[in-house]
Amino acid sequence: MSGESMRGIVGASAYVPHWSLDRSEITAVLGSGRGRGRRSVASFDEDPLTLAVAAGRLALSGLDGSGRSGVNPIRSLTFATTAPVYLEKSSAPIVHAALALSDSTATIDVGPGLRSAAASLRGAFHSTDPVVAVLAGDVRIGLAGSTDELGGGDAGSAIIVGDATVAPVLAEYVASASVTQEFLDRWRVPGEVRVRAWEERFGQLRYDELATSAWERAIVSAGVDSADVARVAVSSPNQRAGQALTKQLAAAGVSVADRRDDTVGFTGAAHPGLLLAELIEQAEPGELVALVALADGADVTILRRTDVPCTGATVADQVEATMPVSYGRYLTWRGLLAAQPPNRPEPARMSATAAERRAEWKYGFVGSRDRTTGAVHLPPARVSFRGGAVDDMDAEPMAGRRANVATYTVDSLAYSPSPPVIFAVCDFEGGGRLPVELTDVSASEVSIGMEVEMTFRRVSTADGIANYFWKARPVPGTGGVS
Amino acid sequence: MGSHGIADRVAIVSMGCTAFREHWDRSTDDLAIDATLEALAPLDLRPADVDAWWLGTAQSGMSGITLAAPLKLEGVPVTRVENYCATGSEALRQACYAVASGAYDVAAAVGVEKVKDSGYQGLNAFPIPTDGTQRSLTAAAMFSLVAPAYAERYGIDPAELRRTLARIASKNHANGARNPRAQFRREIDVDAICAMPEVAGMLSVFDCAGVADGAAAAVVVRAEDAHRYTDRPIFVKALSTVAGNGAGLLDPDYDYTHFPECEWAAADAYAQAGVTDPRRQLAMAEVHDCFTPTELVLMEDLGFSERGEAWRDCEAGVFDLTGELPVNTDGGLKSFGHPVGASGLRMLFECWLQLRGEAPEDRRIATADRGLALTHNLGGYPGEMVSFVGIWGSELG
Numbered sequence: 063m064s065g066e067s068m069r070g071i072v073g074a075s076a077y078v079p080h081w082s083l084d085r086s087e088i089t090a091v092l093g094s095g096r097g098r099g100r101r102s103v104a105s106f107d108e109d110p111l112t113l114a115v116a117a118g119r120l121a122l123s124g125l126d127g128s129g130r131s132g133v134n135p136i137r138s139l140t141f142a143t144t145a146p147v148y149l150e151k152s153s154a155p156i157v158h159a160a161l162a163l164s165d166s167t168a169t170i171d172v173g174p175g176l177r178s179a180a181a182s183l184r185g186a187f188h189s190t191d192p193v194v195a196v197l198a199g200d201v202r203i204g205l206a207g208s209t210d211e212l213g214g215g216d217a218g219s220a221i222i223v224g225d226a227t228v229a230p231v232l233a234e235y236v237a238s239a240s241v242t243q244e245f246l247d248r249w250r251v252p253g254e255v256r257v258r259a260w261e262e263r264f265g266q267l268r269y270d271e272l273a274t275s276a277w278e279r280a281i282v283s284a285g286v287d288s289a290d291v292a293r294v295a296v297s298s299p300n301q302r303a304g305q306a307l308t309k310q311l312a313a314a315g316v317s318v319a320d321r322r323d324d325t326v327g328f329t330g331a332a333h334p335g336l337l338l339a340e341l342i343e344q345a346e347p348g349e350l351v352a353l354v355a356l357a358d359g360a361d362v363t364i365l366r367r368t369d370v371p372c373t374g375a376t377v378a379d380q381v382e383a384t385m386p387v388s389y390g391r392y393l394t395w396r397g398l399l400a401a402q403p404p405n406r407p408e409p410a411r412m413s414a415t416a417a418e419r420r421a422e423w424k425y426g427f428v429g430s431r432d433r434t435t436g437a438v439h440l441p442p443a444r445v446s447f448r449g450g451a452v453d454d455m456d457a458e459p460m461a462g463r464r465a466n467v468a469t470y471t472v473d474s475l476a477y478s479p480s481p482p483v484i485f486a487v488c489d490f491e492g493g494g495r496l497p498v499e500l501t502d503v504s505a506s507e508v509s510i511g512m513e514v515e516m517t518f519r520r521v522s523t524a525d526g527i528a529n530y531f532w533k534a535r536p537v538p539g540t541g542g543v544s
Numbered sequence: 545m546g547s548h549g550i551a552d553r554v555a556i557v558s559m560g561c562t563a564f565r566e567h568w569d570r571s572t573d574d575l576a577i578d579a580t581l582e583a584l585a586p587l588d589l590r591p592a593d594v595d596a597w598w599l600g601t602a603q604s605g606m607s608g609i610t611l612a613a614p615l616k617l618e619g620v621p622v623t624r625v626e627n628y629c630a631t632g633s634e635a636l637r638q639a640c641y642a643v644a645s646g647a648y649d650v651a652a653a654v655g656v657e658k659v660k661d662s663g664y665q666g667l668n669a670f671p672i673p674t675d676g677t678q679r680s681l682t683a684a685a686m687f688s689l690v691a692p693a694y695a696e697r698y699g700i701d702p703a704e705l706r707r708t709l710a711r712i713a714s715k716n717h718a719n720g721a722r723n724p725r726a727q728f729r730r731e732i733d734v735d736a737i738c739a740m741p742e743v744a745g746m747l748s749v750f751d752c753a754g755v756a757d758g759a760a761a762a763v764v765v766r767a768e769d770a771h772r773y774t775d776r777p778i779f780v781k782a783l784s785t786v787a788g789n790g791a792g793l794l795d796p797d798y799d800y801t802h803f804p805e806c807e808w809a810a811a812d813a814y815a816q817a818g819v820t821d822p823r824r825q826l827a828m829a830e831v832h833d834c835f836t837p838t839e840l841v842l843m844e845d846l847g848f849s850e851r852g853e854a855w856r857d858c859e860a861g862v863f864d865l866t867g868e869l870p871v872n873t874d875g876g877l878k879s880f881g882h883p884v885g886a887s888g889l890r891m892l893f894e895c896w897l898q899l900r901g902e903a904p905e906d907r908r909i910a911t912a913d914r915g916l917a918l919t920h921n922l923g924g925y926p927g928e929m930v931s932f933v934g935i936w937g938s939e940l941g
Contacts (some may be wrong), residue, residue, distance in 0.1 A: 407668050412676030420675040439794055441677065447791040469693045469800050471745035473685035475666065485681050487689065489796040497679060497793055497927070510696065521676070529676040 069187065070365060072229040073222030074343075074372070075120035076336035077113055078326060078380035079104045080502035080535070085212055087389040092207045099324030103387050104201045104216035106395040106480040107501055107519040109528065110143035111153050113199035113218030113332065115160040115518045119461070121195075121220035121339075122161065124373030125229055135228045137191035138168040140182040142198040142331040144250075146173060147528050156530060157197055159425035160518045162459065176248075176299060179219075179331040180355035183338075183363065186223035187235045193224035200330030203255055203396050210257045213301060215327025219335025232372060233342050233365040236350065237284035241276040242359040243268065248299060255398065262300060269303035269356045276360035277307055280352070284364045288314045291364065292349035295319035295337035298356035299328055307354065319344075325381045334361075340377040342367060375538065383538050385504075395480060406477040411524035422457065427516055427532045429494055430455035438494030458494070460516070465490040465534060467512040472505045488514055488534050502535040513537045547784070549816030550644040552940050555770035555777035556762050558583045561893040563725045564758035564880040572604045572658040573614035579759035579886075580615060580654055587763060587773050591615045594763070595648035597622040600635030600655035601885035603670060611654055628923020629834065630785065631655065632760065632888030633932035637783045639764045644780075649765065655890075656759035657883030666755060667884065683834065684752050686925040688745025690837040693800035698852040706746055708855045709836035710737035713750050715858075716833060716872050719865055720879020722907035727756040727881040751836040756881025760889035762896075767940065776900045781916065782816035782935035784809040792927025805931040806845040806922060813933040814847070819916065822847045823862075823869050826935075827914035828898055830891035832922045833876040843871070846920060846933070870909045873898060888921040888932060895919060899938040915939050 081104075085097035104113060139161075141154040154169035168191075172178035179198045186194040199218040204210025224231075247265035250257045259265070273296070281288055294316050296304040301323060308318045319341060321328075329336055334355040341351040345367035355361045393399035422428040423441045430442035432455050437448040440460065445452050470486035484500040486508065500508065501519060514534035522529045560582025562575055570578075576599075584590065599611040599622060608622025627634040632655030639653040662668050666682065695705045714734050720726035732750065740748030763773070770777035788805040792798035810822075819825050831846065833839040843854035848869055849862070857863065863871035874880070874894035877887060895917035897903040921932040 405664055406666070406682075407664060407671075409680060410671035410673075413673035416673055416675040420677065424675050424677050437795075443794075447789060447794050468796065469689050469696075471681075471685045471688045471692075472742070473681050473688075473745075474743045475682045475684055476680055483681060483685070485679070485685060487800070493796070495794055495796045495798075499679065499681075510692065522680075531677045 068226035068231055068234055069224070070226070070231040070234040071221055071342060072193065072224040072231055073121035073125050073220065074232060074339040075117050075220050075374055076332070076339045076377045077116035077120060077218040078102050078377060078384065079108060079113070079216055080385055081105055081387040082384035083387055083389060083392050088207060088212060091389050094207065097212070101212070101327035102215040102217055102329070102384065103392055103395070105501060107521060107533065108201070108216070109147055109520050110145050110199035110201055111141070111147050111156055112518050112520055112530070113201070113216065114141055114143070114197040114220065115157050115218070117199070117218035117220035118157065118161050118195065118197050120374045121222050123462070125222065135193040135224065136163055136167050136195050137193060138170065138189065139163065139195040139197065140170040140172050140185070142172045142179040142182055143200055144174045144176055144330045145201055146171065156425065159421055160530070162426035162428065162461070173331060176330060176357035177359060180334045180357065180361040183221060183334060184238055184240060184361055186221070187238060187363070192228050193222065196221040196223060196335065198331040198335050200332045202327065202330050203398065205256050206398065208256070213323065213327055215322070215329045217326060217329035217332040217336050219332040219339060221335050221338060230370040231368055232370050233351070233367050236364040236366050237280050238361065238363045239276045239279035239283055240359060240361045241272050241279070243272060262302070265300050266302045269298060269300060269360070270306035272360035273304045273307040273354055273356055276362040277354065280362035280364055286350065288316060290350055291316050291352050292345065293317040293319055293341060294352045294354060295341050296321060296354045296356065297333040297337050300356070303356050304354060336377060343372050343376045380538070403479070404475060404477055404481060406475065408477055409522040409524050409529070411527045412529045424531055426459065427461040429458045429460050431458040436493060438490065438492070440494050440496040460490060460494060461532070463490045463492060463516070464537060465514050467508065467510055467514060468495070469510060470500070470508050484508060486514070486534065499533045500535060501533040507536065547812050547816065549782050550640065551781050551816055552779055553644045553767055554640045554780040555765055555767045556892070556896065556936070557765050557770050557773035557777050558587050558763040559761065559893050559896045561725060561760040561890055562758050564727045564756040564883060564890070566660050567757040568660065570757065572610070572656055575658065575757060575759035576611055576654055576656040577614050579656065579761040580652065583652070583761040583763050589763070591617055594620070594650050594652045596620060596642055596651045598635040598638045598651070598653045599624045600631040600653065600888070601657055602626050602628070602631045604656060604658045604885065627785070628930050629832070629882065629884050630888060630921040630923040630930050630932040631885045632890070633919065633921040633934060634785065634888070635885070636762055636889060636892065636934070637785060637932070639762070640780050640783055643764050643766055649769070651764045652761060653764065653889060654759065654761040655886040655888060657885040658757050659755055659883055660757050667882065682744060683925065684744035684747055687835040687838055688747045689800050690841055690926055691746050694837065694841065697799060697801045700855060702746065705855060706738055707734055708858050709751055709840065710734040712833070712836045712839050712858055713737050713878055715864055716876040716878035719873050719907055720875020722904065723875050723879065726875040726879040727754050728879045747835060753834045753877035754879070754881035756883055758881070758883040758886045758890065760886045760893050762889055762892060776938070778896055778899050778936045778938055779940055781937045782813035782933065784812040784816065785930065785932045787930045788924065788928055790928040798927055800926050802841055803845050803922070803926060803929060803931065805929050806842060806920065809931040809933040810846045813935050817916070817935040819935065822918070825914060826869060826916050826918050827911040828870045828873055828895065828909050829918040829920065830874065830876070830894050831871055831920040833872055833878050834882060839872070842920060846918070865907060866910065870911065873903070873907055873909055888919065891919040891921060892934070892936065895936050899936065
């Protein structure tokens with residue numbers, strides 16, 4: 063495939079949360095087990111859905127006309143997770159709203175099986191939709207000291223698949239192959255923290271066979287030899303699975319990508335996308351790269367990197383920038399250790415009708431701008447605070463706009479799942495002010511003038527309703543100082 | 545169009561005020577009855593002699609029935625009002641206007657709040673259904689935003705400002721120690737306050753108003769009728785209320801070092817009362833010291849200090865009981881706590897005592913002969929507040 067008929071990846075990003083847990087902290091507390099490296103940790107106000115949104119914003123930031131214009135090329139969006147926020151209610155429409163996509167975009171929730179992410183990626187390449195967004199997010203938990211807790215990680219990933227006619231292609235789709243076989247390796251009962259597993263050796267052997275089988279079919283389909291592939295990445299919940307294949311490929315001169323076991327952990331439904339994003343970020347123009355995703359079968363995808371440059375924060379950048387969180391705090395964030403909250407009323411549930419009327423503000427962070435004076439209103443208003451003009455405002459998308467801290471405070475009295483609340487009056491570039499909670503920050507890091515960016519978070523939960531809105535956080539990599 | 549006020553047309557002829565406490569053994573009904581009967585007793589009036597009632601309560605009840613039922617009022621209007629933490633002043637303002645209009649001969653304003661039945665520390669609002677995007681910060685934290693902004697604007701070392709704020713708290717506690725109705729009656733020195741742990745920004749719990757139950761009441765009649773009830777009425781010189789439009793939350797030009805709503809209400813009230821030099825014309829002021837930075841900034845917003853000078857004036861003792869302009873001579877919200885519906889009327893109660901020379905000797909002001917007192921009551925937060933200013937005089941004209 064080439065030229066007009068080319069289809070491939072037009073955007074690829076992973077989102078790695080700000081926090082990470084040194085595994086030696088777990089073993090120090092529990093007094094047993096092996097603790098090597100660290101795992102990524104979603105903050106207390108993140109969930110699989112917000113992680114996917116964060117990745118989606120990174121992946122779409124490099125795309126012109128990513129859906130914020132009237133002509134939205136994203137025709138369908140899939141959201142994969144093994145830990146959905148709701149049963150019955152779909153999550154993908156919330157992701158869709160937070161990304162401010164067009165109402166003509168179809169949304170599809172996939173999961174909770176681990177294979178759903180790779181399956182939706184396969185579907186995207188074979189879709190007739192000009193552009194498909196494949197988003198995933200997972201917060202990986204397990205019982206204290208379990209393989210899942212130690213080896214897991216939290217992340218979001220976003221792979222945007224499209225035709226070259228719509229957007230510049232970063233990696234051209236070459237071929238794929240899938241192999242399916244039923245066997246019982248790992249399972250989790252809904253509502254339980256614990257993941258149960260059969261003897262690890264059994265799964266490892268099955269996956270080795272499936273990986274090798276899918277690989278052979280994929281390279282035949284691609285019309286290449288294994289040695290033509292520059293690099294391969296293997297995503298698997300079983301750390302040893304796929305090693306038979308990677309040893310064989312390494313012997314043939316294929317580079318084997320870091321699975322991020324020591325720096326992020328296995329991030330569930332997000333992991334195939336995370337490894338794929340990093341493959342693309344690191345590949346040279348013209349190189350063939352391959353993803354092998356192992357979960358209740360094997361899915362192999364082969365792509366050829368183009369010379370179109372990647373944009374946005376790379377996986378490596380984000381992994382480098384993480385800050386440590388203690389094991390105690392991690393456990394309270396996940397609800398695995400009950401901590402005493404401040405003696406204040408818990409937040410009330412949001413109103414569904416009020417939220418729907420304000421959806422563009424609440425989910426898309428769209429304010430309004432007075433056509434006469436240019437005054438920006440957050441939230442959008444009908445009457446201008448400057449000059450009093452009535453019903454004469456344009457929508458003003460603010461999610462991508464940076465802001466500076468005008469003044470701030472640290473509130474140890476307010477209710478929060480992770481006190482204290484750090485709160486700042488934020489003044490936006492191009493106008494507009496919002497007093498808003500800060501996140502991914504410690505009290506000692508905040509200063510007047512600090513530069514912040516907006517991030518979509520789960521701000522509270524009441525009556526089973528996950529309440530989402532935006533918070534501000536220091537701009538990563540700048541130390542927050544402008 | 546214009547704000548004309550009702551100077552000298554209405555008088556307060558009696559007042560009542562309960563002790564402000566954690567009244568575990570008193571209900572909203574008990575507190576309202578006690579304050580009302582205390583106000584009516586010196587006049588030999590019964591509840592049935594009052595023509596119309598205004599009840600200020602933020603969260604202790606809905607509708608006028610909250611007062612009509614415990615007092616068993618028959619066939620009279622009772623209006624419940626709410627205007628955030630300025631609720632008590634709002635009830636008083638409505639009663640004054642009703643009498644000034646000629647609609648009624650005798651009106652009563654009653655403010656009551658039963659805060660300590662919630663089971664939580666601090667004040668807690670009824671949750672109104674929203675889209676879930678509202679901030680959930682405490683009032684302490686919202687007002688704490690003022691301190692660093694003020695220090696930055698006027699180039700004050702934060703440690704120095706910390707001591708100034710502590711001095712405000714210490715002054716109000718010293719006054720409250722001399723007041724049997726106050727919730728807290730212990731003097732606390734500046735060093736002890738500065739040593740307290742921070743709970744919101746640089747504020748400690750000693751920078752915050754207490755939390756108490758309480759009630760207060762005032763009887764309002766036409767000025768020309770006042771001497772039929774008492775030899776020493778106090779007259780309404782000005783009533784002003786401003787509801788902010790929240791622009792401070794939207795407008796990057798707002799810098800958190802002043803409260804425009806309070807400046808506007810003060811300017812309007814001074815115009816109504818003909819006050820041109822409040823620092824020297826007023827005998828005293830009761831202001832809304834919900835948090836220490838609030839009182840600091842109010843000294844400037846109310847025109848007692850030049851901009852950027854209030855911290856020096858506070859340090860110099862200008863607003864002490866024996867100072868040039870005594871402020872919060874009863875101990876303020878700091879010593880009384882803040883039963884929302886009652887606080888505005890409690891402030892007036894202190895003016896009532898001081899202007900009539902009835903305050904106990906150990907906290908009696910030396911400036912009473914100036915004959916004018918000011919009450920200031922606010923609700924909401926920096927950037928988004930309601931503000932009330934009332935001026936009260938011991939003489940007509």
